[in-house]
Amino acid sequence: MRIRDHRADDEPDINLVPLIDVILILIIFFVVTTTFDSRSMLGLELPRATGEPAADSATALSVLVNADGRYFIGEQEVLRDDIESLKTTLAEVAGDDRDRPVLLRADARTPHQAVVxxxxALGQLGFRRVMVATAPAPSATPGSAP
Structure with a gap:
């Protein structure tokens, strides 16, 4: 009996399905991890403050946020930077007077999350008269562009 060798009949083929899967995963990876430079599209100009100081700022409750994101209510420092500690200190310093104006002073280098x-915290406690302290705009000199 003659045993036939079937290896000669098998033609080698390349299975493309795993290759397509790998290529698809790489494409998804590169699309997700690619950073788009949207800063070049935005022409952002920050506002300048040229108003007069408020008349009742002397009686206002002072909330100061320094460059590190630490809070100071009047003369008292908030020990932690979470919202519950801030609300507790605000309630202690302000008492029950929610109609009292609040002057929020934030350093220019303060993280935006600290100001928010x-x-x-002021909104949750019911303060509605919140003022933001700003530096005066530089005075315009003749011949300078705005």
Whole structure:
């Protein structure tokens, strides 16, 4: 009996399905990890403050946020930077007077989240008269562009 060798009949082929899977995974990886430079598209100009100081700022509750994101209510420092500690200190210093104006002073290098947290705590406690302290705009000299 003659045993036939079937190896000669098998033609080698390349299975493309795993290759397509790998290529698809690589494409998804590169699309997700690619950073798009959207800063070049935005022409952002920050506002300047040229108003007069408020008349009742002497009686206002002072909330200061320094460059590190630490809070100071009047003369008292908030020990932690979470919203519950900030609300507790605000309630202690302000008492029951929620109609009292609040002057929020934030350093120019303060993280934006720290300022938003201060606004959130003031809003949750019921303060509605919140003023933001700004530096005066530089005076325009003749011949300079605005």
């Amino acid at each position: 947290t201060a606004y959130d």
